[in-house]
Amino acid sequence: MPVTSTSATDARRTGGRIVTxxxxxxxxxxxxxxxxLMLTLPDGNAFNARVERIFVEQDLTAQAEVKLLEILAQSGxxxxxxxxxxxxxxxxxxxxAAAMLVAALVFLVMLAGMNRRMAQIERSGIQVSSLIISREENMVYLNTMGFKLTAAMIETLSVLAEARMDDEMLTGAxxxxxxxxxxxxxxxxxxxxxxxxxxxxxxxxQMVSELLVRNIARKGYHLAIDKDVIEVV
Incomplete structure (x- = not known):
């Protein structure tokens, strides 16, 4: 049965298309x-044109009338x-407005992506971003944590890692x-x-010791989580 998965690259491409x-x-x-809006604004020279038309069509000889037209022209x-x-x-x-709307759209897309990412992390428990297997040290580095394993465990993990890189599934045999x-x-x-x-x-x-149950030297043990998230039913 094929495994359906959504890669980070596809998510980034989808987010990029949405933003674009x-x-x-x-x-x-x-x-x-x-x-x-620009087309519906009145023409600024319409008033001056009307004053000029009045000046041309009317026979204005009085000084007061000419002065009035000059005032109207200045007002126009x-x-x-x-x-x-x-x-x-x-x-x-x-x-x-365009800059603010674009920024709001980008932030909304980023927020939606972060929410999806957090939902994936909550479902998967631990989000593995890096896995390094060191045969010489018999160490496996998971994200920022290092764990000491036996040589047999390292061989088993290496086989599983190679099979995963080849998209293969192996039986116990x-x-x-x-x-x-x-x-x-x-x-x-x-x-x-x-x-x-x-x-x-x-x-x-070792992962439980690193992530959940901590051993404090000469003090004791405690859970390495926030006490507010604990619920006993």
């Missing part, structure tokens, strides 16, 4: 809104300058055959199962 589409949608929406110029400044303010506000150098048909399933049990016991006990 979101940014494009935000920019397009704000560009449309900004263009519509001030109105045009005000509209130009409004357009600049609107443009700057649209840029800030196959594990015993690889380690002993014999044919799998000549090996017993129980022999490989015994090796796995010893590996689990040896590595599991």
């Amino acid at each position: 589409f979101g940014i494009v949608a935000i920019v397009a929406l704000l560009a449309f809104a900004g263009g519509l 110029t001030a109105f045009a300058d005000t509209l130009a400044s409004y357009r600049m303010v609107i443009f700057v506000l649209l840029i800030f 196959q594990i015993e055959a690889v380690i002993s150098g014999r044919d799998a048909s000549d090996c017993e399933e129980a022999a490989g199962a015994t090796r796995i049990k010893r590996l689990r016991d040896g590595l599991g006990n």
Whole structure:
């Protein structure tokens, strides 16, 4: 039966596509809104054009009438300058709005990714990010923790690691055959199962000691967890 898994690369690609589409949608929406707003704003020179039309069509000879038209023309110029400044303010506000929306989208995607990551960690218990097997030292380094194993346990773990890198699954007889150098048909399933049990016991006990039950020298033992998460039912 095939094993369905979601790799970190696929998750990053999906998140990248979501961010890209979101940014494009935000920019397009704000560009449309900004263009519509700019088009609906009145023309700043419309007032000056109307004053000029009155000056041309009407026969104005009185000094007071000419002075009034000059005042109206100056008012129209001030109105045009005000509209130009409004357009600049609107443009700057649209840029800030786009930046804030893009930042919010990126943070939401990052938060969703972190939540999925935390859910995976909670389901798996321990998230293994690094596994280094040292045959010379008979040590296995799991993330930032090092555990001392016997040579037989190291061989068993090495066989399992090689099989995992090849996406293979081994039976107990196959594990015993690889380690002993014999044919799998000549090996017993129980022999490989015994090796796995010893590996689990040896590595599991050390992991429990490292992560859960701590031994404080000349003081005693205690659980290395927050007391608020303990619940006895």
